[in-house]
Amino acid sequence: MKTFYNKLFNRYDKNIELVPTSERRKVMGKFEKDAKSLIDLVGGKDNIAAVTHCATRMRFVLNDPKKANQPAIEELDAVRGIFTNAGQFQVIIGNEVPSFYQEFVSLAGIEGGSKEDVKAVAKQNQKFFQRAITVLAEIFTPLLPAIIVGGLILGFRNVLEAVPMGWLDGKTITESSVFWNGVNSFLWLPGEAIFHFLPVGITWSITRKMKTTEILGIVLGITLVSPQLLNAYAVNSTTAAEIAQNWTWDFGFFTMEKIGYQAQVIPAMLAGFLLVYLERFFRKHIPEAVSMIFVPFFSLIPTILAAHLILGPIGWHIGSAISTVVNAGLTSSVNWLFGAVFGALYAPLVITGLHHTTLAIDSQLIADFKSTNLWPMICLSNIAQGAAVLAVVFAHRGNKKEEQVSVPSVISAWLGVTEPAMFGINLKYMYPFVAAMIGSGLAGMFVTIFGVRAFSIGVGGLPGILAIMPKYYLIFAIGMMIAIVVPFLLTLIFRRTGLFNKIDRVGEAISPIDATLEPTVAPVTVVDEDIYAPLNGQLFPLSHAVDPVFSQGTMGQGMVIEPTEGSVYAPVTGVISLLFPSKHAIGLIDDQGVEILIHVGMDTVNLNGAHFTALVKQGDHVTRGQKLLAFDLEAIQAAGYQTQTPVIITNSGEYQVDPVLETGTVAKEQAIMHVQSRN
Structure with a gap:
């Protein structure tokens, strides 16, 4: 493995030939000063609980994060920025991070860990409250696109049906137009699906996050909002006597109310976590030969029963208490x-x-x-x-x-x-x-x-x-x-x-x-060229990237593509300068010296190469439009990872980089950026 990393970021001369071994040792040695300094600035070897790296940054778990001298670290020549996330102290190096990492662990005399090892140690360093917030964020983040579009739909419906218009003699748009009244009625369909059936999304997201059976989460959510139940919005207007007569299951020795939990958050979360832990328990104790039958049954049925008998009512009261306190604070005299x-x-x-x-x-x-x-x-x-x-x-x-x-x-x-x-x-x-x-x-x-x-x-x-x-x-x-x-x-x-x-x-x-963004290496030639789309998909500005390391331009300027198929093509003619073992990131240096990083997905390094197939190897000379990588788009998304792909000019400090397109659908070999040498 060490030999591989020593080769990972070879430099090329202008004839695109590999640098001799002796020169590669010089490249490796160029980080010695900064690597030594970083060891001291993070608090020394004894302060490092774990360290690894991804395609762009060093990822530390520090025993005492306060010992890290952050201002001094940011001043190191090799460092592009730092930030802390999920218990990890992350130092952004750029696309030469494998070489820096090898220099660092060699000088520190420590063994690097895997991404999962570092994440596990990082979680141990987090307090319970921090872990809870992290879990909550990971549950709601996949739901945000639906919540946002649902808000837009309800907002538009609000304008149509609730705002009297002076130019319509004080009537609303729906009162004055049959067409817009129909549009308003139709838009209730997705609006209701998003907000009334929010528990389905929550229970699905919990099973997805906890890596259990997602379809069971969906089924559980449906049982909380089924039309057979009294709608949660109608509970307050329904008498106890009517609920007892019409909305109750009678099991002889006990009864259970048929109450729905539309738009309720806490009941859905409690039920979702119970389902996850029951499935994990039964999967450990039920023989694999019959697990397909009995694990879902013994996990789902008790959870549904508990959700309607215990967890739902408790969650309802907890949620109502929280909302009452917040609402009271915002409507009080202070x-x-x-x-x-x-x-x-x-x-x-x-x-x-x-x-x-x-x-x-x-x-x-x-x-x-x-x-x-x-x-x-x-x-x-x-x-x-x-x-x-x-x-x-x-x-x-x-x-x-x-x-x-x-x-x-x-x-x-x-x-x-x-x-x-x-x-x-x-x-x-x-x-x-x-x-x-x-x-x-x-x-x-x-x-x-x-x-x-x-x-x-x-x-x-x-x-x-x-x-x-x-x-x-x-x-x-x-x-x-x-x-x-x-x-x-x-x-x-x-x-x-x-x-x-x-x-x-x-x-x-x-x-x-x-x-x-200052250039660290002078351009070797005058550049005036287009960079072409390496994927088919939807193009967005770099600020659209969900990872701030990319969106804020720390790694360089570029664009983001949401791929619609699992193929990566060469955006230029040049040499493969980077091919990660996990195959999720690939770098090129074109014949003019422009360095390009294509980073498929967010945190997909954690897949360890699963669902990715490399069609080239490091050091290969490729032509524009040549297929470089294949990846299973649906499998990666099903594993819980975004496939959003930044396309970055990592040495953009040397050039003027301008988008050819701001947004829109793009196909391979369609120009998306123009790179030109600065005067």
């Missing part, structure tokens, strides 16, 4: 304080991952009160983060390198996805992040004082106004203006005065983003 604190602190919650808890609370508020007073503040927080980045764009106007990250980040934040804005810009400078928190807090306080409520969730940023109840449109619009103007002005003021700002005072400092 609601302004609650709104200001939550509005200001929501962005830091995103960094920690705690913001995923608000999805469950929002869903419960809607189930209990038919609306939520929490979601409006979340929308305003997204808007505030985007406004702070917009101020940075204005202050640094003309900085083309930074605009490649900052401009897409503004758009992304104002459409509800704030990670590129926060990780790519605001947290690097810090003063825009503080300005956004203040603006978000003021906007949250304002809308809370006026009792603004949303009837659905999922629509963040500027489109969030669609989810707001019509009578609050004007108040929420004013709140949006506060969330834009205040962060924008405060960002400029903090930059000029130096408040919360030590690295970007006017006339004193160089943008740290510029530093991460």
Whole structure:
């Protein structure tokens, strides 16, 4: 294995011949200084509980993370950035990380571990609360696309049926148009499927996350929302006598109410986890020859019984209690304080991952009160983060390198996805992040004082106004203006005065983003060429990437493709410079010296090569359009991994990189980027 890694990132001369062995030793040795420094800066060998690497970064689990000297680590020449996630201290190196890793473990005199080993150690270092939040995030993240589109649908229906139009003599659109009335009625079909049947998605997601039988999770969810049950929304309007007479199972020696759990979160989660642990238990104790029959039966039937007899009622009361407390706080005499604190602190919650808890609370508020007073503040927080980045764009106007990250980040934040804005810009400078928190807090306080409520969730940023109840449109619009103007002005003021700002005072400092993009190797030739699509699929800007290491441009500039088939083709003519053992990432150096990384999926390194087939090997010279990799798209997705594929120019600091297409459907050998040498 060590021999393989020694070869993994060979350099090529201009004739595309492999560098001699003696030269490869020099390449390996070039990281010796930084590797030695990194050992000391992470707290020494004794502070390293485990270490491994993926295609772009070193992944550490440290015994005491506080011993890591993060500012000094970021100053190392080989380091492009650092961040902590899921108990792992991650140091971004780039596509030469295998060579750096081998140098590091050799100098440290330690054995590297597998990805699963490091993840296991990382979980041990997490506190129970951190583990619980991680699990909650992993349950709700796969549901977000449906929740977002559901929010858009309900928002559009809100405009159609609930907003009187002056140009229609005070009538709504549905009252004035047969066509739009039909559209409104039809759109209830997907809206109901997403929100009323949310327990089905939750129980499926739990079995998917815990790697048990997903179809059993789906069946369990259906039994919680079956039409044979009294709809959860009708429970409060149904008398106890009527429930006892018409909505009860009578087993002779006991009875059980036929109550549905539409839109209920906690009952579905409790039932889902019980199903998982019962299946794991019976799979261990039932012989494999009959497990196909008895494991599903003994797992599913007791869970359904427990869900309706015990877990459902308990979960219902817990969820109602939480939503009642939150709603009371936001409608009390001190609601302004609650709104200001939550509005200001929501962005830091995103960094920690705690913001995923608000999805469950929002869903419960809607189930209990038919609306939520929490979601409006979340929308305003997204808007505030985007406004702070917009101020940075204005202050640094003309900085083309930074605009490649900052401009897409503004758009992304104002459409509800704030990670590129926060990780790519605001947290690097810090003063825009503080300005956004203040603006978000003021906007949250304002809308809370006026009792603004949303009837659905999922629509963040500027489109969030669609989810707001019509009578609050004007108040929420004013709140949006506060969330834009205040962060924008405060960002400029903090930059000029130096408040919360030590690295970007006017006339004193160089943008740290510029530093991460500075070229480390001079271009060997004049480049003026197109980079072609390596996959068939849907093209998006790099800011669309779910991994902030890619979305914020840390690895370089590029695009993202959502593949529609499992084939990777050469985007240029050149040499295969990287082929990971897991086959999930492949790198090329073209004949002009442009370095390209194609990273198939997110965290697919954990598959250890399963569902991937390499059709080339490292050192092969390939022509544009030649098939390089094959992968099973459906199997990877079924295993719980995203197949979103960043296509990165890893030495983009040497070139001007411009998209040929911003978004749209692309096919192999269709130009997606243009690369040109800087003057």
